[in-house]
C-alpha cells in the first residue's frame with residue numbers, strides 16, 4: 001500500500017486536512033493547479049475572496065492568524081444590500097477580510113508539514129475499488145500515473161470528480177454557475193454589495209472592490225440564458241449609478257446551493273470535504289468556514305484510526321449539516337421577495353450611512 005490517505009484538491013479544505021492529519025500517516029495531496037509556483041492565470045480560484053466572521057473564528061480556533069500580505073484594499077465593514085425586486089436599499093454591518101484568494105490558498109498550502117507528498121499540476125481522473133481501498137489515477141504532463149491508497153478524500157470543490165465517481169448519476173446536486181468580471185474603476189467602493197433581483201437569479205449577485213478593480217459577480221441558473229442575465233445585471237448596475245470601465249478579467253465556476261440530500265460524507269474508504277461534500281452556505285455562498293470545519297471534523301475522525309473513521313466523520317459532519325439547514329431556513333426569508341421586503345423596510349439590524 002503506497003499511501004494511507006490521498007487527498008484530491010489542495011484548496012482550503014484539502015490543504016487544511018493535509019495540515020491536521022496525524023504525521024504517522026503516509027499522505028499524498030494532489031491538485032490540478034500549481035499552487036506553489038504555477039502560472040497566475042491557472043492558479044486562481046474564481047471567488048469573492050471575502051473571509052467571513054465564521055471562517056475567521058475557525059482559523060483562530062485552529063491557532064492561525066491571517067498574514068497581512070494576503071489582504072487587499074479596501075477592508076469592508078458594511079454590506080450594501082440592493083433589492084431590485086422591492087426597490088429598496090439598506091446597509092448591514094458585517095466584518096470581512098478582503099483577501100487575494102490565490103495568496104490565501106498559497107498560504108494554506110505553505111502550512112502543510114513535510115511528511116505530506118504534495119503533487120501540483122496533477123489532475124485526478126479516475127478511481128477503482130480494490131480489496132484494501134482504491135487505485136487512483138491522475139494525469140501529470142500528459143502521462144497517466146496510478147497510486148494505491150487506503151482512503152481517498154475528495155476535496156476537489158463544487159464540480160467534484162471524486163464525488164461523481166463515488167455516487168455517479170444518483171447524485172443530483174443543486175449547482176449554479178457563477179460568473180465574475182473584473183473592471184477598471186476610479187471608485188473604491190467601501191462596501192460589499194449584495195444584489196437581489198429575481199429577473200436575474202433566484203440566488204444573488206455581488207459587487208466587491210479589490211485592489212483598484214470592481215468585481216461584479218452573480219450565481220446564476222446553469223442554463224443558456226446565464227450570459228444574457230449577467231449582461232442584464234451589469235446594465236442594471238450602471239443604471240443604478242455604479243461606474244466601471246474596461247473589463248480586465250472574466251472567470252466562472254460552479255457553486256453549490258446545497259439541500260439536505262446534497263450533503264454527502266463518503267463511504268468506508270472514501271470521504272468528501274469542503275464543497276465536494278456539499279459543505280457551503282446555501283444562503284450566502286460562504287464556503288471557507290465550511291471547508292475548514294469539514295476538514296477539521298474529518299482530520300479528527302481519521303486521527304482516531306482509519307478503521308471506522310466514516311461513521312465518526314458522519315456524526316461530526318452532522319453538526320455542520322445542521323448549520324447548513326439553519327442557513328437554508330434563513331434562505332426562505334432572504335429569497336422571498338415579500339418577506340425580504342418586510343425585513344428591509346423595518347430597518348431591523350440595518351445601519352445608517354452618513355456620507
Ligand SMILES: Cc1cc2nc3c(=O)[nH]c(=O)nc-3n(C[C@H](O)[C@H](O)[C@H](O)COP(=O)(O)OP(=O)(O)OC[C@H]3O[C@@H](n4cnc5c(N)ncnc54)[C@H](O)[C@@H]3O)c2cc1C
Pocket residue numbers: 008009010011012013014030031032033045046047048049050051052055122123124125155156157158160161178179180217253254255273274275276280285286287288289291
Ligand atoms: C464566484 C464565487 C465566489 C465565492 N466567494 C466566496 C467568498 O467571498 N467567501 C467565501 O467564504 N466563500 C466564497 N465562495 C465559496 C468558496 O470559494 C468555496 O466554498 C471554497 O473555495 C471551497 O473550498 P474547497 O477546498 O472545498 O474547494 P476549492 O476551493 O474549489 O478547491 C478545490 C481544489 O481541488 C482542485 N481540483 C478540482 N478538481 C481536481 C481534479 N480533478 N484533480 C486535481 N485537483 C482538482 C482545484 O484545483 C482546487 O484547488 C465563492 C465561490 C464562488 C464560485
